[in-house]
Amino acid sequence: MNSAIPETTSQFARSATASIPTRVLGCLAVASLAAVALLGLVVSPRDVNQGEAVRFMYLHLPVIWIAYASFVLAAVASALLLWKGAARPDKGRHYDRLAGAAAEVGVFFTALTIITGAMWGRLTWGVYWQWDARLTTTAIMFVSYLGYLALRQIPAEPVVRSKRAAIASLLAAVNLPLGHYSVDWGVTLHQEASLSSLSDPLITGDMLVVLVFSVMSFTIVAAWLMVHRYRVIRLEEIFEEEGLETALAARRAEVDQPGESGLETAGAL
Amino acid sequence: MESWGMILTGYGIVFGALLGYALVVLRRGRRLVDQLGLGELVTEAAEVGEHHEEPPWT
Numbered sequence: 001m002n003s004a005i006p007e008t009t010s011q012f013a014r015s016a017t018a019s020i021p022t023r024v025l026g027c028l029a030v031a032s033l034a035a036v037a038l039l040g041l042v043v044s045p046r047d048v049n050q051g052e053a054v055r056f057m058y059l060h061l062p063v064i065w066i067a068y069a070s071f072v073l074a075a076v077a078s079a080l081l082l083w084k085g086a087a088r089p090d091k092g093r094h095y096d097r098l099a100g101a102a103a104e105v106g107v108f109f110t111a112l113t114i115i116t117g118a119m120w121g122r123l124t125w126g127v128y129w130q131w132d133a134r135l136t137t138t139a140i141m142f143v144s145y146l147g148y149l150a151l152r153q154i155p156a157e158p159v160v161r162s163k164r165a166a167i168a169s170l171l172a173a174v175n176l177p178l179g180h181y182s183v184d185w186g187v188t189l190h191q192e193a194s195l196s197s198l199s200d201p202l203i204t205g206d207m208l209v210v211l212v213f214s215v216m217s218f219t220i221v222a223a224w225l226m227v228h229r230y231r232v233i234r235l236e237e238i239f240e241e242e243g244l245e246t247a248l249a250a251r252r253a254e255v256d257q258p259g260e261s262g263l264e265t266a267g268a269l
Numbered sequence: 270m271e272s273w274g275m276i277l278t279g280y281g282i283v284f285g286a287l288l289g290y291a292l293v294v295l296r297r298g299r300r301l302v303d304q305l306g307l308g309e310l311v312t313e314a315a316e317v318g319e320h321h322e323e324p325p326w327t
Contacts, residue, residue: 017298033287037280052272059283108290112283119279123272221287228294235301242305 017231025224032217039210047207056120058210062218063112064138068176070106070222071145074099075173078166085162093237096162099169100152101229103145105222110142134190137179144172158237 018026040058047054077099085092117135118128129135148168152161183190203211 016295016302018295033284037284041276041280052276055276056279059279063283108286112286115282116279119275123275225291225294228291228298232294232298232301235298235305239301239305 017228017235022224022227025220025227029217029221029224032213032220036214036217039213043206044210045206050124053120053123054207056116056123057207058214060113060116060120061211062215063109063116065215066218066222067106067109067113067141068180069219070102070109070226071141071173071176074102074106074148074169075176077102078169078173081162081166082170085166091159092162093158096158096165097230097233097237099166100149100233101226103148103169104229105226107142107145107149108225109222110138110145114138114142132190133182134179137175137182141172141175141179144175148172 036058040055044055044058046052077095081092081095081099085095088094117138121130122128148165151168152165154161156164
């Protein structure tokens, strides 16, 4: 019995936010990312026009896909919070956690998008950055969601904080279609979408296979990150609630002992 | 040659950042579990053979 106790504890402490499905997902994510590196760097042929630089496509497209998908998920969760949150027993905290986790993952992948895009741009355009329509809207998207994450950190009543964040998330989402369609609407160095539809893609053959595989792999990675981030937010909420309860208990104990209370002293003065 | 240097750097940055972010999220979760004493709850519950409180995903 005693020998089993430390094992149980260490298992729980080690797992923390993990579960069997997330462990399977994590193993799948690591294996598929290794395959992406192999396919992108070794198997994929060089492009006739771009040469070796085309290998950036297997990073850049999947990460911007994840960023857009995450922000759309955050917007949907935020809309559901405002629409149905009040009627739920948890006052929509589930939607708030979902939006927070999705937005943070989205910001992370947007940063990767900007970095990989700049490096790819240096090889193909000769410059790291250009203030054109697509790049500028992506930068605005990044900054606006950083603001959303900062807003979530401002202390307030949980219900107020989640509603405030949901409104900010919906406002930030206005930029998403502008960013996505900016290559069609605006003057830009950026190429048109390579994979807007699988029925008529601009790329074919091995490159298409590697790209689709890469998109799927990064989706698995993002799903893993999002589940864990959601669970961490839940733990943070429990931690905050416990902290509040402890503070209230300490205050009640002070009131029960009037001689030691600061208020009592102030009253005597 | 210049392009290969840039490409390998790009792959290194992306995979390194993913690994770093994943570790940060896992460590944050683990620290919260420790701070909340959930590990201790598991130990105490195991000692007396009771059901213990734990997150719903375990």
